[in-house]
Amino acid sequence: MIRILSAALAVALLAFPFTPTRAADSPSREPYGIALEGFAYPYPVHLLPVVNDGEQLSMVYMDVSPAQPNGRTVVLLHGRNFPSSYWAPVIKMLSEAGFRVVVPDQIGFGKSSKPQGELHFDNLARNTIALLDHLKIDKAEIVAHSLGGMLGVRIARAYPDRVAHLVLTAPIGLEDYRLYVPPTPTEKMIETEDKLTAEGYRKQLQTNYAIKLPAEAITPFIDARFNIKGSPDYPRWLRAFVSSGQMIYREPVAHEIPLIALPTLFIMGADDHNAPGRPLAPEALRAKMGQNAELAKALATKMPNARAEVIPNTGHLVFLEAPEKYKELMLGFLGR
Numbered sequence: 001m002i003r004i005l006s007a008a009l010a011v012a013l014l015a016f017p018f019t020p021t022r023a024a025d026s027p028s029r030e031p032y033g034i035a036l037e038g039f040a041y042p043y044p045v046h047l048l049p050v051v052n053d054g055e056q057l058s059m060v061y062m063d064v065s066p067a068q069p070n071g072r073t074v075v076l077l078h079g080r081n082f083p084s085s086y087w088a089p090v091i092k093m094l095s096e097a098g099f100r101v102v103v104p105d106q107i108g109f110g111k112s113s114k115p116q117g118e119l120h121f122d123n124l125a126r127n128t129i130a131l132l133d134h135l136k137i138d139k140a141e142i143v144a145h146s147l148g149g150m151l152g153v154r155i156a157r158a159y160p161d162r163v164a165h166l167v168l169t170a171p172i173g174l175e176d177y178r179l180y181v182p183p184t185p186t187e188k189m190i191e192t193e194d195k196l197t198a199e200g201y202r203k204q205l206q207t208n209y210a211i212k213l214p215a216e217a218i219t220p221f222i223d224a225r226f227n228i229k230g231s232p233d234y235p236r237w238l239r240a241f242v243s244s245g246q247m248i249y250r251e252p253v254a255h256e257i258p259l260i261a262l263p264t265l266f267i268m269g270a271d272d273h274n275a276p277g278r279p280l281a282p283e284a285l286r287a288k289m290g291q292n293a294e295l296a297k298a299l300a301t302k303m304p305n306a307r308a309e310v311i312p313n314t315g316h317l318v319f320l321e322a323p324e325k326y327k328e329l330m331l332g333f334l335g336r
Contacts, residue, residue: 031230034237035060036111039063039224042088043103048131051124057113059127063103063135064065064091070098072164073137074334075128078103079146079172080244081205083110083224090143090319095325102140104131106147106151113235114240119247121154131158138273141334143167146274146316147244153253156260165334166264169326170318174295176252180285181277183249189242196224210271210315217320248276265307265333266296266327269314 032038043062050059052304062084074094078084084103091101105112107127108119123188128151130218132140144152149171156166196204202222205211211218228237296308309329319326 032224032227033231034114034228034233036083036224036228039227041083041085042091048134050107050127050130052107052115052127053117055115055117057107057115059104059107059113059131060111061102062091062133064095064101064103066095066098066100068098072098073100073102074141074143075132076101076103077128077142077144077148077151078105078109079148080248081110081225082186083144084222086221086320089323097331099141101316102131102137104128108240108244114236116236119240119243121151121247121251121253122158124151125154125158128155129162133164138162139163139164140169143169143330144171145169145319146172147248149173150248150253153257153260156262157256160262161162163262166260166262167330167333168264168266168296170267170269170274170292170316172248172274172276173253174257174290174292175275175298176254177249177275177277177289178252180281180289181249182280184280186242186246189245190238193238193242198222201225208274209317210269210273210318212313212315212321213317230306245276251288257299260306261304263305263333264300264303265309265329266300267318267329268288268293268296268310269316269318269321270310270312271314272316272318274316320332
């Protein structure tokens, strides 16, 4: 009962309109499906059929209309370790400001299909543009977080006419991780991820992301991942998750960022030193990785129309940790 009440408190703190019924490490929980069946999202979800590398797949998305439309649309791009439901407070904030808000789960993540093949940023970018075409949206504001930041960069580079502003919220990919981390076989990554426990994952998030939220507030993220483990489709989910890690490593975007001419805002947490693959790097190189706020500021100076804002005492989940400052920065930028 204490665990259930703690999870409910976390939900209230993050303004999530869903409540996990049990904590992630409860042995009697009913497992979620591979498409997060059983895990509630804050708004109705829709399906868009897509084809990636010859495979028929379904891309899930939320489409939230404002009460008083301003005629503009924001597309929110999620990170690797989070279902798109974590955008709930930002969806509410943008909707109240008059924006239509479109929130996809990328293929391989959340409630969308988990492909048999490998994940690629180019495919995810094409899927996102296909969604805009399907919804008859000619141009949108792109607001991205973490891995979504890498995808946002690829979209801005490949489809600049479809993007009005680009907001990179604590993005990864500001450096080329291949310069530090040796390549790791997929099967080895699958073995390592499969051994990870719910409590180990909690510690990993707290350490890697410098999260400034109550411990209970992280429970929905743990639950979304580890409640799939009892599903018969878990091996397919696990392979897709590892494929996303390989995508980050094999398809860097750091070299493309200075070429973006669109209005771009980096919103960084001062304490966010997340660097995928750091534990696998030689010890002498690890300290050089993940200087994300400094990397963002340096990249912004190389871009024709960009700036970086750093929020003190904030980690990787900057829009949940400093919501008022994040709102001020983002709405001010989008209002340009």
